[in-house]
Structure formats: structure tokens, C-alpha cells
Amino acid sequence: MKPFTLDHAANAAAALSAMGQGATAIAGGTNLVDLMKLQVATPERLVSIRRTGLDSIVPDGTGLRIGALVTNADCAADMRVRQDWPLLAQAILAGASPQLRNRATTGGNLCQRTRCGYFYDTTQACNKRAPGSGCAARDGFNRIHAVLGTSDACIATYPGDMAVALLALDAVVLTEGPFGPRQIPLAMFHREPGDDPTRDNVLQPGELITAVRLPAPTGGTQVYRKVRDRASYAFALVSVAADVTMEEGRIARCALAFGSLGTVPWRDSAVEAALVVEKPSPALFDQAAEILLRQARGFGANDFKIPLAARALAATLAQATKG
Amino acid sequence: MAPTLPTAHVNGQPQTLPLDPRRTLLDWLRHDLGLTGTKKGCDHGQCGACTVLVDGKRINSCLSLAALHDGDSIETIEGIGTPDALAPLQKAFVSHDGYQCGYCTPGQICSAKALMAELAQGWPSAVSADVAARPIPTAEELRERMSGNLCRCGAYSNIIAALKEVIGAEALA
Ligand SMILES: Cc1cc2nc3c(=O)[nH]c(=O)nc-3n(C[C@H](O)[C@H](O)[C@H](O)COP(=O)(O)OP(=O)(O)OC[C@H]3O[C@@H](n4cnc5c(N)ncnc54)[C@H](O)[C@@H]3O)c2cc1C
Ligand code: SF4
Ligand code: FES
Ligand code: FES
Numbered sequence: 001m002k003p004f005t006l007d008h009a010a011n012a013a014a015a016l017s018a019m020g021q022g023a024t025a026i027a028g029g030t031n032l033v034d035l036m037k038l039q040v041a042t043p044e045r046l047v048s049i050r051r052t053g054l055d056s057i058v059p060d061g062t063g064l065r066i067g068a069l070v071t072n073a074d075c076a077a078d079m080r081v082r083q084d085w086p087l088l089a090q091a092i093l094a095g096a097s098p099q100l101r102n103r104a105t106t107g108g109n110l111c112q113r114t115r116c117g118y119f120y121d122t123t124q125a126c127n128k129r130a131p132g133s134g135c136a137a138r139d140g141f142n143r144i145h146a147v148l149g150t151s152d153a154c155i156a157t158y159p160g161d162m163a164v165a166l167l168a169l170d171a172v173v174l175t176e177g178p179f180g181p182r183q184i185p186l187a188m189f190h191r192e193p194g195d196d197p198t199r200d201n202v203l204q205p206g207e208l209i210t211a212v213r214l215p216a217p218t219g220g221t222q223v224y225r226k227v228r229d230r231a232s233y234a235f236a237l238v239s240v241a242a243d244v245t246m247e248e249g250r251i252a253r254c255a256l257a258f259g260s261l262g263t264v265p266w267r268d269s270a271v272e273a274a275l276v277v278e279k280p281s282p283a284l285f286d287q288a289a290e291i292l293l294r295q296a297r298g299f300g301a302n303d304f305k306i307p308l309a310a311r312a313l314a315a316t317l318a319q320a321t322k323g
Numbered sequence: 324m325a326p327t328l329p330t331a332h333v334n335g336q337p338q339t340l341p342l343d344p345r346r347t348l349l350d351w352l353r354h355d356l357g358l359t360g361t362k363k364g365c366d367h368g369q370c371g372a373c374t375v376l377v378d379g380k381r382i383n384s385c386l387s388l389a390a391l392h393d394g395d396s397i398e399t400i401e402g403i404g405t406p407d408a409l410a411p412l413q414k415a416f417v418s419h420d421g422y423q424c425g426y427c428t429p430g431q432i433c434s435a436k437a438l439m440a441e442l443a444q445g446w447p448s449a450v451s452a453d454v455a456a457r458p459i460p461t462a463e464e465l466r467e468r469m470s471g472n473l474c475r476c477g478a479y480s481n482i483i484a485a486l487k488e489v490i491g492a493e494a495l496a
Contacts, residue, residue, distance in 0.1 A: 006344035006390055026388070033347070033386045034367050046344070048391055073380070077446045082455040093449040097471025098441070099434065100368055102380045103387060232449065232470035 002042045009047050012054060012210060016176055018047035019206045025049045027069060028103035030096075031112045038120055040113075040129055049107075054210055057081070062216035065174075068107030068209040072162065073098065075106060085214055087222035087241055091165035094226045097233045107209035110163055110173065110189065113200060114156035115235055117141060127153045128197040143301040144237065147293075147309075148262035154197030155299060157260045158190050159235045164259035165224055167267050168241040170215050177207030186212075190264035220245040220253065225316045227308060236260040238309045244320040251275050251321060258292070261309050268292055280321035285314035329393040333358070334402030341389050348392060349373045349384035352399060360400035360429045364473070371472035374430035374437075375399050381437035381471075400429035403436060411492070412436060415485035423476035431472045435486055438468045439493065460490050 007023065009015035019025060024043035026032050027050065035041035055069040057078050064085070066075055075081055076092040096104060118124040118136040125134035137145055137155055146157045166186045173184040190201050203209070226239040239259035245252045254275050258266040271292045278284050289310035296306045329340040333356060341351050349366075352358045352375070364372030366385045373385040376398040404410035412432050415421070422428045447454040450467040458464055465483050474482065 001345040004344060006388070008391075008393075026391075028386075029388060029391070030368055030383070030386045033388060037366065050391060073446070076454075077444070079455070082447060086454050089447060089454040090449070093447060093451075093454070097371065097383075098438070098468060099371060099374055099381045099383045099471045100386075102377075103382045232467055233473075 001036045002039060002044075004036075004043055005045050007045070007047045009049055009052050012049075012052050012176060012208060015047055015049045015052050016178075016206065016208055018045070019208060020178060021045070022205075023047040025107075025208060027105040027108035028071070029108075030100050030104050031108060035113065035120075039122055040120060049208070054107075060213055064214045066106050066212045066214070068105060068211055070106050072096070072101040072104045072106070072109060076101070084217035085165075085169060085222075087165045087169060087224055087243055088162070088214070090222070090224035091161040091226075091239075091241060094224055094236075094239070095161040106162070106212055109160055110166075110209065110212075111201060111203070112158075112160050115144065115159045116156040119156060128156060128193070131196075131198055138299060141301060142299045144235070144260070145299060145302045146261065146263045147296040147298050147302060147305050148266055149192040150263055150297065150299075151193045151195065151197070153195055154193035154263070156193070156197070156263060158200065158262075158264050159260060160265075161224070161226065161236060161239060161259055163190070163265045164239055164257045165241045166212060166214075167265045168243050168255040168257035169218075170255070172213045172215075173209055174211040174213060175203065175207050175209050177204055179204070181210075182207075183213075186265070187267060192263050218243055218245065218253070218255075220255075221320045221322075223316050223320045225312055225319070226259070227312050238305055238312050240309075240312050240316040242316045242320040244317070246321055250277055250279050252277075254320075256313070256316075258309065258313075261296075261305060275317070280317060282314065282318075285317045286310070288317070289313045329390065331389075331392045331394065332396045334398060340393060344388060344390045346389045347385055348375070348382075348387040348389045348397070351389035352384060352397075358399050358401050361433075362426055362429055364427070364430075369473075370427070370430075371434060372427050372430040374433045374472065376433055376437055379437065379440060381434050383471075398433070400432060403432060410436075411489050412485070415488045416482070419481045419485040419488065420478070421482040421485040422474070422478050427472060427474045427476075427478075431469070431474070431482055434469060434472045435482075435489075438465070438486070439490060441468070442490070460487075462487070465490075 023045040054067040076089040220243040228234040243255040362372040364370035
């Protein structure tokens with residue numbers, strides 16, 4: 001690791017002040033320390049936000065507000081989350097390991113960086129890590145890479161699970177920063193790479209995530225399905241988050257989000273529109289998959305993700321519409 | 324009065340945290356405190372060999388900066404039992420051959436100890452059919468809950484057997 005200084009912020013104001021002077025926030029450190037060891041991240045100043053007091057889960061009207069420093073383990077163990085937003089608990093529990101979830105935080109999880117191997121290897125060309133150096137993944141090992149939302153500059157996925165559930169649940173990211181507080185719908189939080197893959201999300205320098213807000217429970221059937229190379233402790237190849245309400249044998253309402261398929265957690269209103277008011281059937285699920293994947297493009301080793309996503313969607317919908 | 328130095332308790336003993344903020348909890352325990360029971364497998368959060376308990380919760384010590392543990396209580400394998408006084412989990416690992424080379428074992432045992440506390444608190448897992456229900460410690464649940472600890476020797480089935488014995492004994496007690 002490159003040398004750095006470390007401050008401990010006792011509250012959000014202290015964290016914001018240090019971040020305003022260029023310090024990088026460290027929460028659980030499970031992603032940042034890894035990147036610092038590999039010198040993919042070389043901050044000169046860190047500010048620990050662990051003890052800023054942003055670590056509680058409180059009711060927010062008919063919804064719930066989850067502090068940015070709530071650990072993934074505590075969030076998935078919270079009975080309100082388990083009963084009313086089970087999709088979120090399922091997605092968190094499908095990610096990482098018990099040890100990592102005990103340290104990983106809500107804010108850090110949203111900001112975790114891609115797992116593209118070239119991003120992690122400082123000897124390789126990577127526009128996300130070293131702008132203008134090229135993208136070694138395009139013609140390289142790209143089995144885990146995105147098939148939606150890619151650009152000439154970068155084809156890396158956002159790899160996490162929690163954000164996929166939050167996207168289907170219409171969550172909002174609450175921040176504080178140099179320009180005051182912001183409320184960023186999860187759907188607008190992550191950025192497709194375009195011609196600037198260095199920025200994974202819309203956070204401005206010095207901006208701190210303080211919480212994530214969940215709207216009122218939908219009462220729908222919630223399913224998180226994660227397809228991966230081994231049964232546990234592995235990132236998704238494709239994941240599907242579904243929240244479906246059935247009425248008289250028809251799909252009355254549905255929210256669907258996809259992980260590790262696009263460069264950002266992926267949601268497509270046309271897919272949901274094609275399903276609503278319809279009776280569930282394999283043909284309908286195929287039609288939905290066709291809409292989802294109409295612009296999908298593989299890069300060789302990840303071509304399989306396109307049919308895999310169609311099958312994962314069908315399996316998830318079959319389960320969620322069973323009633 | 325001299326300012327108090329950042330301190331963590333390790334197996335009950337107060338220890339001054341390192342000055343270099345780059346020191347990971349793992350390297351501090353092994354190199355500075357000589358507690359070499361905790362192992363370094365991958366150094367990247369991918370194997371679980373470095374698992375220790377912080378305030379009773381299992382974490383990967385390789386991905387945690389030691390300087391962030393001011394005031395924490397850390398328990399390592401050395402605190403769980405000794406060769407003369409093995410903890411029930413350690414005894415069960417011996418009697419079930421829950422290891423071959425033993426490299427992953429300290430992490431496995433720390434992890435198993437925390438797993439039992441998580442079960443007692445009713446935490447769900449990815450294989451729980453209903454995340455809102457109280458979990459039942461089936462073999463499938465135990466395997467999922469131990470999945471953060473890899474064993475290069477593949478002693479997995481014996482590790483689960485050891486755990487079942489200890490959890491079963493607790494349930495009867
Ligand atoms: C082996 C391994 C397997 C994993 N598997 C999975 C998986 O299957 N699914 C999955 O979803 N994840 C997985 N993860 C990733 C893990 O979930 C993330 O590392 C973790 O959620 C990051 O949270 P943290 O608090 O440790 O973040 P940190 O490492 O502390 O921070 C990460 C980034 O977020 C920024 N940040 C943190 N908090 C804030 C805040 N409040 N405001 C603004 N910026 C902030 C930091 O500056 C940093 O840039 C895995 C990780 C490892 C090491
Ligand atoms: S896919 Fe993105 S992260 Fe990976 S090498 Fe290309 S530019 Fe870098
Ligand atoms: S050494 Fe920490 S997880 Fe492998
Ligand atoms: S006993 Fe050898 S790695 Fe597990």
C-alpha cells in the first residue's frame with residue numbers, strides 16, 4: 001500500500017469536512033483496502049466514517065431508512081427488512097460471505113467497484129483505472145462482463161447484489177455534500193460508462209452517502225435469483241430481482257431488476273409493461289426476455305449471458321407468479 | 324497526563340494499535356503480537372483463513388486496517404482454546420478429522436463459533452426458505468454459513484460433522 005494519513009470522523013460533519021479537503025471515505029474497507037493493496041486505489045488521505053453514527057435503521061413514514069454505515073449483516077438480520085422487504089435481505093445474503101457482510105456497509109456496497117480482472121491488474125490497459133489506456137477486456141477474458149449498457153471505452157459490470165434489489169424496490173440514496181443534501185433514486189445512482197468509465201456513479205467529489213430510503217412495502221412476492229459459478233461466495237454471472245403482485249391469475253404489478261448483466265444494475269420499464277395485466281406463461285416470459293435483451297451484445301466469452309439471462313428471468317417469474 | 328494511545332483488547336489483553344495506518348489487523352496480530360494462529364491465505368478476502376472475532380462478530384482480518392479497531396475486543400484462535408484446554412469446537416474438529424493440513428482450521432473454528440451466535444440470534448442465510456423465519460441448522464444451512472471459509476484439503480464434510488455435534492450438544496444442554 002502507498003502511504004496515507006488516516007483520520008477518524010466522529011460525525012457526518014467531520015467526515016464531510018475531511019472529504020471536502022480531498023480525503024477518501026473508508027467504511028468497512030472490504031473493497032477499498034483490497035484496491036489499495038493492489039495500488040489500483042492510491043488515496044493520500046483516508047477518513048474513517050465507521051463511527052459517524054450513521055448506523056441505524058429507522059422507520060421513515062411508511063418506509064424505512066437504512067443508515068449508510070449499517071452493515072450488510074445487520075441489514076439482512078433486521079426483522080422489518082426480512083418481513084416487509086425480503087428481496088433486500090435475500091440479495092444481501094446471496095452476496096460475499098458472512099465475514100465480509102459483517103464488515104461491508106450499505107454505502108460501501110453501493111460504491112463497490114467492478115471485478116473486471118484488468119481493472120485490478122495495473123500492468124494492463126484499462127480506461128476505468130487509467131483513462132485513455134484502452135480496454136483489455138474487449139478482446140480479452142470477458143466472461144464476467146456486461147452485455148447491456150457497454151461503450152467503446154468499457155464493458156465492465158457493476159458486480160453487486162444489494163443494489164439490484166434496491167433498484168427493484170425503488171429505493172432512494174440520500175447524500176450530503178458540498179452542494180447540500182440530495183435524494184438520488186437508485187435508478188439514477190450508477191452511471192453507464194459512456195466515454196468516461198472512471199466514474200461508476202453520480203456522487204460528486206466530497207459527497208457522502210448518509211442513508212438509503214425504502215418506500216412503503218409493496219406486499220408483492222419477492223424473489224432474488226443469483227446464477228454463479230459456485231453455490232456460494234461468488235459474484236453473480238446474472239441475477240434477477242423480482243417483486244410481483246398477482247390478481248386473479250394475472251400479473252397486476254411487477255418490478256424486475258438484473259445484476260451483472262449490464263454495466264449498471266439494470267431495469268427496463270418496457271419489460272415490466274409487457275408483463276402487466278397478462279397471465280403468466282412460458283411464452284410470455286420469453287417475450288419479456290426478448291424485450292430485455294433486444295439490444296444485448298456479447299463480446300465472445302460472455303455471449304452465454306444472453307440466453308442465461310432469458311432463462312434466469314423465466315425461472316424467476318415462474319417462481320414469483322406461482323401465487 | 325499522557326494521551327491515551329489507541330488500544331484494542333486481544334484475547335482479553337489491552338494492546339496498543341500500530342502507528343502505521345497501512346497495517347492490517349491480520350499483519351498486526353501475526354507480526355507485531357506474535358499471534359500466528361490466525362493465517363494468511365489470500366490476503367484479499369477470498370478464503371477466510373484470517374477470520375477472527377471482533378466484538379463477537381467474524382470478519383476477514385486481512386481486509387481491515389488495524390488502526391480502525393480502537394476500543395474493539397478481538398478474539399483469535401489463541402483465545403478460543405489452548406492445547407491443554409481445547410474448546411468444544413476444537414475437540415470436535417479433532418474427533419471428526421475436520422482438517423488435513425490444518426492451515427484453514429483456525430479460521431474455520433473462529434467462523435464456526437460466530438456462526439453459532441448468529442444462529443442463536445436467528446439470523447437467516449441465503450438458503451433459508453423464508454428469510455423472516457427462525458433458521459433451522461440443517462446441513463445445508465451449515466454449509467452455506469461456512470462458505471466464507473475455503474479448505475484447500477477439502478475437509479468440508481468432516482467440518483460439518485464437527486459442527487453438527489457441537490450445535491446438537493448445545494441444543495440439548
Ligand atoms: C471475496 C469477495 C467476494 C465478494 N462477493 C460479493 C458478492 O457476491 N456480492 C456483492 O454484492 N458484493 C460482494 N463483495 C463486495 C462487498 O460487498 C463490498 O466489498 C462491500 O459491500 C463494500 O462495502 P465497504 O463498507 O467495505 O466499503 P469500503 O471498501 O469501505 O468502500 C468502498 C467504496 O465506497 C466508498 N464509500 C463507502 N461508504 C461511503 C459513503 N457512505 N459515502 C460515500 N462513499 C462511500 C469508499 O470511499 C470506497 O470508494 C465481495 C467482496 C469480496 C472481497
Ligand atoms: S472493461 Fe472497463 S474495467 Fe475492464 S479493462 Fe475494460 S475499461 Fe477497464
Ligand atoms: S487471508 Fe483473509 S480472506 Fe484470505
Ligand atoms: S485442512 Fe488444509 S486447507 Fe483446510
